[in-house]
Amino acid sequence: MNLKRDWYKWAAAILLLYVLLGGLALPLRPGIVGISPIRIETGKTVEVQVKVSNSQWTDPTQISAPYPKSLVFVSEKVGRLPVKAPQEFTPVNNTPKDSFNSVLAWVANGITYSSTSMYVYGKCDFSMGDSPIPNEIYSVFIELSNGKYLGLPDAVFIYRGNSDTIGSGKGLTYLKSSFNNNTPRFEMRLPNRTVLNESVRNLFYHVPMWFAMIALLSISVFYAINYLRFQRLEDDARADSLIKVALLAGILGCLTGAIWARVTWHSWWPREDPKLNGVAIGMMMYFAYLLLRSTLSDPYQRARITSVYSIFIYPIFIALILIMPKLSPNSLHPGAGGTVGFSKYDLDSTMRVFFYPAILGWIFLFYWISNLHLRITKQTEKYQ
Amino acid sequence: MNTLDTLDSQTAEALSQHNNFNVVYCVLLVIFIGILLYLVRLERKIARLEKSQS
Structure with a gap:
């Protein structure tokens, strides 16, 4: 292979090898994957069982691994309630300076765990204390000995029990609100997300398919415009190859997304998702392109009509899969409701190290395949 | 056991089945098979081309 001409083929091979090995081999960070019970009545002492995955304290190779210290149940809404001055409570951590910096939480100290079990057990006195609390969904956190927290958002529903009275028991305590403050930084472990867990690796294999499709379609529009300007059939053949491989x-x-959705969203094709609807229409438009192309036999007429058609459907396709889902208030995909996808909230630095090479690698690979298609088309036309 | 308790245990059960690494293998397999089938199609086109050439 000619290194100067075929650099992207080498790049595709190296990048995809890196992404495949790294994306499959890197372990996940520790995380909470389940809690039982998921409904807790206040006014009682309840033993809570929390299931963790990839916890470092169960890893025999990690000697000085952080171990769990306490279980914390916290709700953002309840935490913001200005119930009473924090000095009147016995704080678990340092005494908070002002109530804005602290959250109300139930804390279970003296938890049990072992280095061979995936479960952490904690007994917690769920009593209201001095002020009534609303029935609310709480997030659960495991406080680690290094000051960090493992969390599962919206994990447990805590509601007021009939036997619970105001003023009984110590109940809620004030904690410094340092939750979710784990700034994303690079470590050789992938993030452990709720619901996604191990399947977070699909970001390197499913998402780049769409990046590759959009990249190839964009290049094809360039060649379609070139055809209309210069009437060279080679430009049309290039555009056609790119669209077919796109x-x-x-x-x-679509297929990989359906498999991923079946596991995480419990549906092969969630119909309420605007991105999926957009993709369905967009793909139909490009299937219509194939149909249109196959019905025309005169090469110049075919090239002219399909070039115009593909130039017109390209912006509609982009609008359907990139812009319309963003305008929609509810989408299962990240980046809906006016936010930007792949922001710092969706991607941490370890994911980026594999995600960006994955996008490039898959784009190069599909461009390579389209190049093979083009060369076959050119040869076929020569011998007809 | 009332309905809510049943729901409780079901949800806990669903949450505990967190190891979804298999879906990653499935996705990779689908991509691999998809690209392979496309390459087979290209291969057939080349064979037809070689036939018409000779």
Whole structure:
């Protein structure tokens, strides 16, 4: 292979090898994956069982690994209630300076765990204390000995029990609100997200399909415009090859997305998701392109009509899969409701180290395949 | 056991099945098979081309 001409083929091979090995081999960070019970009545002392995955204290190779210290139940809404001055409570951590910096929480100290079990047990006195609390969904956190927290958002529903009276028991305590303050930084472990867990690796294999499709379609529009300007059939053949391989990437994106959705969203094709609806219409438009192209036999007429068609459907496709889902208030995909996808909230630095090479690698690979298609088309036309 | 308790245990059960690494393998397999099938199609086109050439 000619290194100067075929650099992207080498790049595809190296990048994809890196992404495949790294994306599959890196372990996940520790995280909470389940809690039992998921409904707790106040006014009682309840033993709570929390299931963790990839916890470092169960890893025999990590000697000085942080171990769990306490279980914390916290709700953002309840935490913001200005119930009473924090000095009147016995704080668990340092005494908070002002109530804005602290949250109300139930804390279970003296928890039990072992280095061979995935479970952490804690007994917690769920009593209201001095002020009534609303029935609310709480997040659960495991406080670690290094000051960090493992969390599961919206994990447990805590409601006021009939036997619970105001003023009984110590109940809620004030904690410094240092939750979710784990700034994303690079470590050789992938983030452990609720619901996603191990399947977070699909970000390197499913999402780049769509990046590749959009990249190839963008290049094809360039060649379609070039055809209309210079009437060279080679430009039309290039545009056609790119669209066909882009469709392959799109079909693979749909299939892999369906499998991922079945596991995480419990549906092969969640109909309420605007991104999926947009993709369905967009793919139909490009299938219509194939149909249109196959019905025309005169090469110049075919090239002219399909070039115009593909130039017109490209912005509609982009609007359907990138812009419309963003305008929609509810989408299961990240980046809906006016926010930018792949922001610092969606991607941490370890994911980026694999995600960006994955995008480039898959784009190069599909471009390579489209190049093979183009060369076959050129040869076919020569011998006809 | 009332309905809510049943729901409780079901949700806990669903949450505990967190190890979804298999879905990553499935996704990779689908991509691999998809690209392979496309390459087979290209291969057939080349074979037809070689036939018409000779």
